Amino acid sequence: MQDKILEAEKRLKPILGKRVSIFEAHRMSYGRDWSPRMYGDDNIPEMVAVPRNTEECQEIVKVAYELGIPVIAFAGGTGMGGGVQAWKGGIMVDTKGMDQVIEFDEKNMSVRVGAGITIWHLNEFLAKHGMWLPHQPESKQASTVGAAIGCDNDSTFGIKYGKMLECLTSAKVVIGTGEAIEFGHRKASMTSTGYKLHHLFVGSESTLGIVTEAQLRVNYLPKTRTVMGFYVRTIEDACFACEQLMTSGIQLESLHVNDKQRLHFYTHSYRVKYNREPEVPEWAEAIMFVSVAGDQDVVDFFCTKIRDKVKDIASEVKEQEIVTGYWASKHTLQFEPFKQKWPDSQRERKFGAADVGVPIGNLEKMHDAFVNLSEKYNQKILGMTVYNECPQKISPSISFAIFVDDHDQTNMDNFYKFVKEMSLEAIKLEGTMSTYIGDGDRLGGFNQIEHGESFEYMKKLKSMFDPKNIMNPGKKFESRWIK
Amino acid sequence: MKKLEQFKDDIYTCVRTRCGFCTQECPTYRDGLIESFASRGKMMQAKGLLEGEIKLSQELAESVFFCAMCGWCEAKCALHNVDIFKALRETLVEAGFTMPGNDLVAKNILEKGDPLGSGRQTKLEGEVTLYLGCSYRDRPTDTERIVKVLTKLGIKPRIVEETCCANALYNTGYAKEFEKAKENFMKVYGPYINDTIITVCPSCTLTLREYYKLPKVVHASELIRELLPNIQIKKANSKVTYHDPCHLGRGERMFDQPRDIIKTLGYELVEMRLNREFSQCCGGGGGLQATATDTVKETAKRRIREAMDTGADYITTICPTCESTLFRAALACSREEKEKGTGRKIKSKDIWQLLEEALEV
Numbered sequence: 001m002q003d004k005i006l007e008a009e010k011r012l013k014p015i016l017g018k019r020v021s022i023f024e025a026h027r028m029s030y031g032r033d034w035s036p037r038m039y040g041d042d043n044i045p046e047m048v049a050v051p052r053n054t055e056e057c058q059e060i061v062k063v064a065y066e067l068g069i070p071v072i073a074f075a076g077g078t079g080m081g082g083g084v085q086a087w088k089g090g091i092m093v094d095t096k097g098m099d100q101v102i103e104f105d106e107k108n109m110s111v112r113v114g115a116g117i118t119i120w121h122l123n124e125f126l127a128k129h130g131m132w133l134p135h136q137p138e139s140k141q142a143s144t145v146g147a148a149i150g151c152d153n154d155s156t157f158g159i160k161y162g163k164m165l166e167c168l169t170s171a172k173v174v175i176g177t178g179e180a181i182e183f184g185h186r187k188a189s190m191t192s193t194g195y196k197l198h199h200l201f202v203g204s205e206s207t208l209g210i211v212t213e214a215q216l217r218v219n220y221l222p223k224t225r226t227v228m229g230f231y232v233r234t235i236e237d238a239c240f241a242c243e244q245l246m247t248s249g250i251q252l253e254s255l256h257v258n259d260k261q262r263l264h265f266y267t268h269s270y271r272v273k274y275n276r277e278p279e280v281p282e283w284a285e286a287i288m289f290v291s292v293a294g295d296q297d298v299v300d301f302f303c304t305k306i307r308d309k310v311k312d313i314a315s316e317v318k319e320q321e322i323v324t325g326y327w328a329s330k331h332t333l334q335f336e337p338f339k340q341k342w343p344d345s346q347r348e349r350k351f352g353a354a355d356v357g358v359p360i361g362n363l364e365k366m367h368d369a370f371v372n373l374s375e376k377y378n379q380k381i382l383g384m385t386v387y388n389e390c391p392q393k394i395s396p397s398i399s400f401a402i403f404v405d406d407h408d409q410t411n412m413d414n415f416y417k418f419v420k421e422m423s424l425e426a427i428k429l430e431g432t433m434s435t436y437i438g439d440g441d442r443l444g445g446f447n448q449i450e451h452g453e454s455f456e457y458m459k460k461l462k463s464m465f466d467p468k469n470i471m472n473p474g475k476k477f478e479s480r481w482i483k
Numbered sequence: 484m485k486k487l488e489q490f491k492d493d494i495y496t497c498v499r500t501r502c503g504f505c506t507q508e509c510p511t512y513r514d515g516l517i518e519s520f521a522s523r524g525k526m527m528q529a530k531g532l533l534e535g536e537i538k539l540s541q542e543l544a545e546s547v548f549f550c551a552m553c554g555w556c557e558a559k560c561a562l563h564n565v566d567i568f569k570a571l572r573e574t575l576v577e578a579g580f581t582m583p584g585n586d587l588v589a590k591n592i593l594e595k596g597d598p599l600g601s602g603r604q605t606k607l608e609g610e611v612t613l614y615l616g617c618s619y620r621d622r623p624t625d626t627e628r629i630v631k632v633l634t635k636l637g638i639k640p641r642i643v644e645e646t647c648c649a650n651a652l653y654n655t656g657y658a659k660e661f662e663k664a665k666e667n668f669m670k671v672y673g674p675y676i677n678d679t680i681i682t683v684c685p686s687c688t689l690t691l692r693e694y695y696k697l698p699k700v701v702h703a704s705e706l707i708r709e710l711l712p713n714i715q716i717k718k719a720n721s722k723v724t725y726h727d728p729c730h731l732g733r734g735e736r737m738f739d740q741p742r743d744i745i746k747t748l749g750y751e752l753v754e755m756r757l758n759r760e761f762s763q764c765c766g767g768g769g770g771l772q773a774t775a776t777d778t779v780k781e782t783a784k785r786r787i788r789e790a791m792d793t794g795a796d797y798i799t800t801i802c803p804t805c806e807s808t809l810f811r812a813a814l815a816c817s818r819e820e821k822e823k824g825t826g827r828k829i830k831s832k833d834i835w836q837l838l839e840e841a842l843e844v
Contacts, residue, residue, distance in 0.1 A: 019516060025543040026517050028531040029524030034501040040534055042527075050516045077518070078503050097516045118507050124756070142503030333504075335559075337760035342502040343561040347492065350499045406499060 004067045005046045019050040030092045035082035036352035036404045043085045045092035052097045054212040062178030073206035075147035078139040081440025083205045088474045110187040115146025115211045134161035146211045152203030154436035158389025160253045165202045170215035176466030206472045208465040222293035229317030231284035238286040241310045254291040255388045262383025268341035270325040278322045349403035354422035358431030369425040370400040377414035397435035416481040441480045486570040493562040497526035505556035510764045510782040519546045522556035544580035552769030553729040558760045572656025584773030585655045596646035609641030612675045616684035618803035635842045636710045646671040650686040655770040685731035685802045704740040716841040718749030724795040727762035728802030748841045753793040767804040783812035791827045806833040
């Protein structure tokens with residue numbers, strides 16, 4: 001492989017200059033993402049290349065195709081599933097160099113961007129025009145549009161706007177042969193012609209190709225927003241409250257349910273400010289956060305209606321700081337300078353999660369399984385958050401999070417056993433193994449249990465776009481951790 | 484790796500986290516576009532060194548020294564990012580992996596008491612000790628202006644023989660050389676170290692206060708803010724945006740003093756997208772002026788474009804390094820915008836110029 005890498009570098013240097021490197025010092029920086037792994041377990045790629053546009057990306061993939069070198073697309077690097085771990089070696093293509101706003105079409109509420117623009121920067125640009133991309137993962141300061149497409153990550157506002165799939169109308173993709181192909185329906189929000197091939201790339205983890213440009217449907221920013229929190233006695237009551245709110249006709253912008261343990265994680269800014277734990281009623285087993293947005297009178301009306309609908313089963317969080325703290329964590333990211341919840345919370349152990357999805361009626365059973373399996377595998381519980389991420393539907397996308405000890409091999413092995421059993425439990429409860437982390441290097445191959453016969457068709461699709469299996473090998477169809 | 488060992492907890496916390504919040508506005512990352520130029524990339528390098536995954540090398544030095552040490556990443560984080568970069572630099576320098584530009588600066592500081600090697604001195608009889616610092620010592624017009632402004636405010640500055648505070652050595656990993664320069668400073672400036680010392684350069688202020696622990700160091704902006712309201716001034720009526728120097732803002736947490744001065748002078752103060760704790764570096768820090776001049780230019784131009792976005796007539800600052808990088812960038816950007824026909828332009832004036840104009844009544 002070393003000869004091939006040297007040859008690839010020789011060919012790419014005249015095109016990319018300093019943006020291609022085989023220096024150990026540069027490659028080391030791409031050794032890991034946010035996925036749980038032992039502290040010393042890095043996957044260092046053999047080369048780093050940073051294209052600034054589709055054409056440069058094509059050149060990289062063409063060279064890799066010819067020489068048979070794996071290609072991994074890297075973006076925010078915040079994935080929790082190992083989607084960008086170069087455990088088969090190869091060229092790490094850092095897509096963040098493709099960060100341009102290519103065309104902004106306000107009249108048609110559409111923007112075309114390079115896939116490397118961060119969601120944060122895109123929204124800073126759009127805000128000048130009173131607009132936003134409502135796909136909003138917590139990682140948006142680092143996560144790019146391309147990453148959101150590749151990982152199909154979560155969005156705070158999913159219950160109103162859906163996720164990236166609902167925003168993406170077209171994408172340019174460099175497939176495994178180096179060809180650049182446009183997939184989608186231009187700026188139209190939908191189509192009933194042909195196959196919706198651009199949907200294939202959402203959650204594809206760059207195993208079919210590298211998305212270099214995206215055409216996105218954007219929205220006007222709401223004029224005002226109100227966020228409310230409610231303590232609820234049980235998770236079952238929280239589910240009931242969610243259904244009540246949805247059936248009432250209130251247009252919710254976000255709807256999240258946390259178990260009691262998880263609240264601790266989201267009240268970092270509260271603790272920074274007051275140096276004490278927030279007071280949570282003894283009886284409360286779940287905390288629900290709801291936001292509504294729009295014109296002030298509409299928001300006011302919805303707020304009154306929400307309070308009325310849940311008054312018999314929930315008690316409103318009066319300490320506004322708890323709500324503000326949660327919202328800082330989920331959306332505004334306005335952390336105290338020099339302090340931030342992510343590193344502050346992971347000084348000793350690492351965040352890890354099983355991100356299964358189950359139908360609402362099975363949520364409590366899934367939570368029970370979480371508690372039991374955490375205990376069985378000696379995983380320290382961080383807690384549960386239920387996001388709803390399909391427009392206008394109660395659609396649990398769940399983070400069952402724990403803290404893993406990344407200095408203890410047994411604990412780490414047990415984490416993946418925990419994920420495995422949680423995934424099997426989700427299938428048993430008529431759900432899915434993953435709703436926002438993706439397969440990464442953990443569920444590939446094992447996910448055949450979920451997909452059955454269709455798994456073979458996935459393989460066929462893969463070989464059509466990537467005949468030499470160079471695009472992010474070791475993902476989707478193979479796992480490092482779960483067999 | 485002793486120096487890195489003491490930051491092991493922070494390094495592993497970052498490696499465990501990878502949130503990437505430190506990346507997007509990092510000035511050198513924005514220029515180089517490879518992760519190793521941003522904080523989380525450097526944390527991986529530190530981990531790699533601790534575990535023997537990578538070796539100390541010249542290529543590593545080139546990557547590690549490609550950093551403005553501006554602390555933007557640290558403001559976004561909960562870790563001691565800049566201290567870790569410093570430890571990385573010290574480890575490299577100790578092993579003999581240095582940048583030629585930084586070597587020259589170190590030599591000049593040790594041999595001539597001045598990073599540029601000019602050895603220029605300015606002396607002035609007066610009552611209160613004013614430490615000019617190397618940058619202003621090399622700019623007689625600026626020095627004259629500072630003295631004039633302070634005098635009009637009722638301060639009689641005394642300028643004595645100076646030697647470099649060696650902030651550049653501290654920041655670029657020359658630990659032993661820094662200690663020597665510190666000794667030299669204490670020898671040359673010894674008779675005055677217990678006096679009230681007025682500083683004008685943010686880096687000198689940081690060094691004298693935090694690293695030398697001198698007891699009565701006052702940055703000029705603190706004094707001027709107090710004195711200005713009592714003086715008759717010619718009020719201005721244009722729009723100004725203020726650039727926070729990294730060492731004064733994030734370093735000394737002096738965000739309001741310069742802003743209050745600007746407002747007292749009558750200017751309408753408008754903020755750039757990145758300001759106060761999250762202000763963007765001008766590019767001139769961390770030794771980049773000696774090792775990556777193109778990056779300094781590009782970084783300063785990015786800052787000027789942000790200033791242009793505010794619609795301000797002037798960008799102002801209170802640091803000799805920021806002032807000179809921004810001044811050149813403002814000229815370059817205004818010329819580029821003229822060629823494009825956008826009508827966007829901005830001028831750079833430091834706070835001393837604004838004060839001089841206001842005090843000419």
